[in-house]
Structures are given as structure tokens and as C-alpha cells.
Amino acid sequence: MQLRIGVWDGAVMFDLRSKTAVVTGGGRGIGRGIARALAQAGADVVVSGRSLPPLEDAVKELEAIGVRALMVPADITSRADLDALVAAALAFGGGSIEVWVNNAGSASSSDVGPLIDMTEAQWDAVVDTNLKWTFFAAQAAARVMARGGSIINISSRSGSQPNPMTGQYGAAKAGVENLTATMAVEWGHRGIRVNAVAPGVVLTETHAAGAGSMSSPARRRRQVETIPLQRLGTVDDIGPLCVYLASDEASWTTGSVIQVTGGSRIPVGLLSYLHRVAPQEEGTA
Numbered sequence: 001m002q003l004r005i006g007v008w009d010g011a012v013m014f015d016l017r018s019k020t021a022v023v024t025g026g027g028r029g030i031g032r033g034i035a036r037a038l039a040q041a042g043a044d045v046v047v048s049g050r051s052l053p054p055l056e057d058a059v060k061e062l063e064a065i066g067v068r069a070l071m072v073p074a075d076i077t078s079r080a081d082l083d084a085l086v087a088a089a090l091a092f093g094g095g096s097i098e099v100w101v102n103n104a105g106s107a108s109s110s111d112v113g114p115l116i117d118m119t120e121a122q123w124d125a126v127v128d129t130n131l132k133w134t135f136f137a138a139q140a141a142a143r144v145m146a147r148g149g150s151i152i153n154i155s156s157r158s159g160s161q162p163n164p165m166t167g168q169y170g171a172a173k174a175g176v177e178n179l180t181a182t183m184a185v186e187w188g189h190r191g192i193r194v195n196a197v198a199p200g201v202v203l204t205e206t207h208a209a210g211a212g213s214m215s216s217p218a219r220r221r222r223q224v225e226t227i228p229l230q231r232l233g234t235v236d237d238i239g240p241l242c243v244y245l246a247s248d249e250a251s252w253t254t255g256s257v258i259q260v261t262g263g264s265r266i267p268v269g270l271l272s273y274l275h276r277v278a279p280q281e282e283g284t285a
Helices: 029-040 052-065 079-092 120-144 167-190 217-224 239-246 268-284
Strands: 006-008 011-013 020-024 044-049 069-073 099-102 149-154 192-199 257-260
Touching (some): 029 052, 029 149, 029 239, 052 069, 069 079, 099 120, 239 257
Parallel strands (some): 020 099, 044 069
16 A cells, blocks of 8 residues: 555645654554555654554555554553554654544443443443543644644534433533534634544444344444435445544634435434334334
């Protein structure tokens, strides 16, 4: 795989060759796709995550594209790990970081359940990872972007639509989107742009392996029925938008939340929930 940088009327566009980018959760899934796209646009990329093997694979792929790459194993919910990630990225980038992508975040199967039964532990596990530490990672990045830069927060369609069975995840992502706008206001005078990307349902290697929420063919079909483009997303559908937001061509774009959902706008959460409760109600009729 080689660098792919756009050219328009002889001018190079979306050229990230002078930039160092950090992608949290960059070893697999959407984060891996974002790291790959940034590398194809010429950025040197630091990938971080909790699991070492995916990071090793990611670095090999990025270096094969033709850029420098560094892996930094880190748990983004640890202040010590976050500080170490920033220090390693600064050293790797020659004292500067121009792009920071906050992709790390998820909800585990143990945190899934109706709001009426949700425990404090389930709430804290999801909200801390997806909201609290997304903010502190963005703050850490902003503090070292001496020459300005681009912070990209990965949100979710769940941040603006009902999200039954993981309502705390939707609430956390809604918080991320609100903070994105506030950070854009407070840090604009520093030359820092802050935007959010909100993917719809994206198939990752986890789903391909038969795990995760989209492992059921029936559930995949229900989701596709709500998408005008009639397919689920791939990890390579998200990276190109991040390349734009990281580039100088987006120099007047900040405080935005951009959805990448294949056109889905109806409350998919409601449809999914109705599919879940309908068999239960039929059984009690």
C-alpha cells in the first residue's frame, strides 16, 4: 500500500506529510482504519491501545505505507498512561503533535441492560471511558499543541438518537458532542480546531469473528433496512473524513459534529428495542 494524497489543479490537497497524529484505540476497528487513512495522506502516526499484538500489526501496516509509526501501549483511563502517551508522541514528533484522534471507548457486554435496572458500576464504567477520559485526553493534547492543531473526537450516532440497552453510552457520546463544541470555542484562539465524527453501525473484525452486537445476521438485516445506502459501514468509511478534518483544507471547520451513517436518520434505537421486546410481549399475551 502506498501514500495517497489528492491533487487538484496541480495543488496538493489533504497533505498530512508535515504532521504527527495520535490515534487512541488505533490497533483495531475504526481506530485502525483512521490510522491507515492518516498514513495514506502522509502523516506519521502514533497508535495507542491496551493490547500489544494489534498495535504491532498496525505499526507494520503503517510503515509499509511509507510513513513513520510508533506504538504506545496505554490505558487511556489511566492518568499515568495518558501522560506517558503524550510524552512519547511529543518525542516521536520532534516536539509537536498536530493531530489527536480520540477513538478509544466502548461498552462491554456486561454493561448492556435497560435503564431501569442499570447499576452505578455499569454507568461509571461506560461514562468514565467514553466521556471523562475522552475529555482529559483532548485536554492533554491541547496543552501541547503549541502551534495549533486538530482534535477529532469519535462520537456515535447514539449521541443524538435513542440508544436503548446501553443508554449510558448514548449519554456519554452526547456529552462528547457538547464538549466538542465548547472546546472549539475555548481553544480556538490557540489555533486548535475540535470536531467530532459520529459513525453509524460499522462492521469491524470483531463482528467478522462472530462476536459483538452485529454478529447476528438478523440484526444486520434490520439495521440495513434503516439505511438509504443499503449497507453497513466499514472501518475504511470513517478515516477519509478524519483526513479532511486533520488537513489544512479544514482550517475553517471547528465545533462540528459530522455523521457518517449511510444516510440513516430515523430512530434506529426504537426499532431495535421493539424487535427485542415484541417476542416477550407475545409470550405474555
